[in-house]
Amino acid sequence: xxxxxxxxxxxxxxxxxxxxxxxxxxxxxxxxxxxxxxxxxxxxxxxxxxxxxxxxxxxxxxxxxxxxxxxxxxxxxxxxxxxxxxxxxxxxxxxxxxxxxxxxxxxxxxxxxxxxxxxxxxxxxxxxxxxxxxxxxxxxxxxxxxxxxxxxxxxxxxxxxxxxxxxxxxxxxxxxxxxxxxxxxxxxxxxxxxxxxxxxxxxxxxxxxxxxxxxxxxxxxxxxxxxxxxxxxxxxxxxxxxxxxxxxxxxxxxxxxxxxxxxxxxxxxxxxxxxxxxxxxxxxxxxxxxxxxxxxxxxxxxxxxxxxxxxxxxxxxxxxxxxxxxxxxxxxxxxxxxxxxxxxxxxxxxxxxxxxxxxxxxxxxxxxxxxxxxxxxxxxxxxxxxxx
Amino acid sequence: xxxxxxxxxxxxxxxxxxxxxxxxxxxxxxxxxxxxxxxxxxxxxxxxxxxxxxxxxxxxxxxxxxxxxxxxxxxxxxxxxxxxxxxxxxxxxxxxxxxxxxxxxxxxxxxxxxxxxxxxxxxxxxxxxxxxxxxxxxxxxxxxxxxxxxxxxxxxxxxxxxxxxxxxxxxxxxxxxxxxxxxxxxxxxxxxxxxxxxxxxxxxxxxxxxxxxxxxxxxxxxxxxxxxxxxxxxxxxxxxxxxxxxxxxxxxxxxxxxxxxxxxxxxxxxxxxxxxxxxxxxxxxxxxxxxxxxxxxxxxxxxxxxxxxxxxxxxxxxxx
Numbered sequence: 001x002x003x004x005x006x007x008x009x010x011x012x013x014x015x016x017x018x019x020x021x022x023x024x025x026x027x028x029x030x031x032x033x034x035x036x037x038x039x040x041x042x043x044x045x046x047x048x049x050x051x052x053x054x055x056x057x058x059x060x061x062x063x064x065x066x067x068x069x070x071x072x073x074x075x076x077x078x079x080x081x082x083x084x085x086x087x088x089x090x091x092x093x094x095x096x097x098x099x100x101x102x103x104x105x106x107x108x109x110x111x112x113x114x115x116x117x118x119x120x121x122x123x124x125x126x127x128x129x130x131x132x133x134x135x136x137x138x139x140x141x142x143x144x145x146x147x148x149x150x151x152x153x154x155x156x157x158x159x160x161x162x163x164x165x166x167x168x169x170x171x172x173x174x175x176x177x178x179x180x181x182x183x184x185x186x187x188x189x190x191x192x193x194x195x196x197x198x199x200x201x202x203x204x205x206x207x208x209x210x211x212x213x214x215x216x217x218x219x220x221x222x223x224x225x226x227x228x229x230x231x232x233x234x235x236x237x238x239x240x241x242x243x244x245x246x247x248x249x250x251x252x253x254x255x256x257x258x259x260x261x262x263x264x265x266x267x268x269x270x271x272x273x274x275x276x277x278x279x280x281x282x283x284x285x286x287x288x289x290x291x292x293x294x295x296x297x298x299x300x301x302x303x304x305x306x307x308x309x310x311x312x313x314x315x316x317x318x319x320x321x322x323x324x325x326x327x328x329x330x331x332x333x334x335x336x337x338x339x340x341x342x343x344x345x346x347x348x349x350x351x352x353x354x355x356x357x358x359x360x361x362x363x364x365x366x367x368x369x370x371x372x373x374x375x376x377x378x379x380x381x382x383x384x385x386x387x388x
Numbered sequence: 389x390x391x392x393x394x395x396x397x398x399x400x401x402x403x404x405x406x407x408x409x410x411x412x413x414x415x416x417x418x419x420x421x422x423x424x425x426x427x428x429x430x431x432x433x434x435x436x437x438x439x440x441x442x443x444x445x446x447x448x449x450x451x452x453x454x455x456x457x458x459x460x461x462x463x464x465x466x467x468x469x470x471x472x473x474x475x476x477x478x479x480x481x482x483x484x485x486x487x488x489x490x491x492x493x494x495x496x497x498x499x500x501x502x503x504x505x506x507x508x509x510x511x512x513x514x515x516x517x518x519x520x521x522x523x524x525x526x527x528x529x530x531x532x533x534x535x536x537x538x539x540x541x542x543x544x545x546x547x548x549x550x551x552x553x554x555x556x557x558x559x560x561x562x563x564x565x566x567x568x569x570x571x572x573x574x575x576x577x578x579x580x581x582x583x584x585x586x587x588x589x590x591x592x593x594x595x596x597x598x599x600x601x602x603x604x605x606x607x608x609x610x611x612x613x614x615x616x617x618x619x620x621x622x623x624x625x626x627x628x629x630x631x632x633x634x635x636x637x638x639x640x641x642x643x644x645x646x647x648x649x650x651x652x653x654x655x656x657x658x659x660x661x662x663x664x665x666x667x668x669x670x671x672x673x674x675x676x677x678x679x680x681x682x683x684x685x686x687x688x689x690x691x692x693x694x695x696x697x698x699x700x701x702x703x704x705x706x707x708x
């Protein structure tokens with residue numbers, strides 16, 4: 001596996017202005033003559049991102065995937081489709097709207113795979129559910145920290161005795177102390193454990209501490225903490241566990257096949273329109289939550305406690321980790337250098353509408369993704385990591 | 389009885405005012421929902437944005453609901469204009485809020501989700517509790533408040549960010565639901581007398597280069613050392629599609645205006661090269677920042693000795 005080289009680059013396109021940055025330092029690279037940089041500046045200008053809450057973002061993903069395929073012809077292509085979650089979470093969609101969106105997603109997959117000939121591994125990351133009840137936080141906000149991309153887990157760091165008492169008496173949550181986590185997952189490293197909250201709170205299905213999403217939007221639906229999710233593949237080997245997805249893809253690549261791993265957010269058994277096998281999404285009592293944890297598990301094939309990203313990011317600590325690779329929000333000291341995109345023997349690429357994690361998790365040769373923060377579309381990003 | 393907090397001075401005998409947040413009780417103006425908060429969240433201060441107040445610090449961002457303005461591009465319209473009745477606000481006493489901010493290692497509490505004038509008594513009570521505990525207090529405001537409110541805020545807030553959205557009354561009337569800009573200009577002058585002030589101007593299409601020059605002339609007349617943030621506008625509320633932005637024109641304007649105003653920034657898009665603090669004397673970068681996109685900017689490094697440029701010793705206006 002290759003380390004991320006010091007001169008990996010990022011290009012930002014802010015819809016009318018472009019800038020090239022050193023991936024490690026965030027410093028501007030003036031007058032970069034790199035051919036890939038010049039080529040992608042033109043490509044990104046022709047593929048402006050429609051926005052997180054626009055249905056056009058689904059087509060944008062497939063147009064971008066085609067552009068990547070034409071440009072680089074990767075042997076492994078990762079595609080993230082975040083639009084369904086972003087739409088379902090924040091909008092009150094009718095079932096007809098949801099059906100139409102699902103058709104658009106699956107028609108896009110069908111057409112893309114048909115035209116490019118990849119062996120697909122299509123992952124539905126799980127269903128959405130309506131909020132049953134908001135758990136009164138009894139004065140714990142803003143001490144509660146949450147998993148990225150919504151709230152199936154919460155955590156409290158360094159709780160006071162009063163906070164412990166409040167948590168002990170709360171309904172609709174299961175509490176795991178850090179000591180229990182160390183006991184249940186003995187392979188967890190000291191470093192990872194140091195990033196875990198002292199109290200990890202796991203919500204019962206449909207319960208949440210807050211319906212305030214990014215920027216205070218009222219959340220209408222939540223991603224379900226799902227014990228199983230659907231996977232479709234044309235490969236003979238079928239993954240049975242989330243950590244096997246990587247193995248399945250590796251075996252196919254080893255056999256000389258070209259593989260597209262497509263991960264669709266907020267799509268579970270209800271909405272999945274392809275024949276599927278059920279894949280286990282658990283590790284002991286732990287359920288991989290919808291978002292970064294699932295993405296990292298699928299592309300690395302390693303359990304959550306080996307992730308280079310904390311389960312519950314604590315803002316005050318994360319802040320001081322942003323000095324290096326400043327555009328890698330919340331990642332710890334090392335980015336994954338064992339992502340499937342790091343294979344030295346294959347041309348690898350990623351595209352998608354999940355900002356950040358698309359290139360961070362996979363660490364491919366080339367990536368093209370939207371650049372959004374808190375649902376504000378800021379443009380697009382290209383990651384150039386020594387293409388072959 | 390009329391409310392005297394914002395410049396609308398609503399008659400409370402006819403209801404709870406334009407912001408619907410106040411009522412008359414025994415001859416006193418009181419809040420309808422005191423100490424009920426939304427969205428308490430620890431964030432880096434640069435995201436709000438404050439570039440010259442407690443740099444590289446975490447602050448506790450908090451707000452309530454409603455506003456006295458109706459900006460057609462409000463990025464927080466879901467809180468301030470079209471408030472969802474299902475939104476739950478949570479009671480947190482000033483003392484508890486301060487205690488939580490301290491436990492989170494926050495340097496300050498900042499009222500940053502909606503207009504501070506619509507929850508003024510709660511804000512002042514929190515400010516007093518924070519100061520007693522050695523914490524700082526900041527706020528974001530549209531500045532459309534009465535003179536007495538401006539003086540009250542100037543005396544209690546350690547740092548204030550005023551959104552000066554145009555220099556023209558017609559823009560204030562037609563796009564923001566506020567009758568005129570003059571009270572905002574008056575507030576900025578008052579704030580600048582005794583507090584640290586930064587100014588934000590969202591770059592809506594109507595904010596032409598001519599308007600920007602008018603705003604710049606006003607800032608220069610008050611104090612050329614006031615930091616001014618030009619922000620690219622996002623599609624939000626009634627402006628559903630992203631507005632095209634003429635980056636070349638903005639970059640040219642920046643070059644011109646930095647000769648008159650010492651600290652002008654241009655951000656709210658990823659990778660911006662105009663979020664660093666440049667020493668007005670020697671031209672060295674005294675604070676380097678990274679623009680992540682949206683409103684998120686983060687501190688990277690500094691070359692300061694105390695409040696002064698390490699290169700030439702020139703004082704830089706900073707609240708620390």
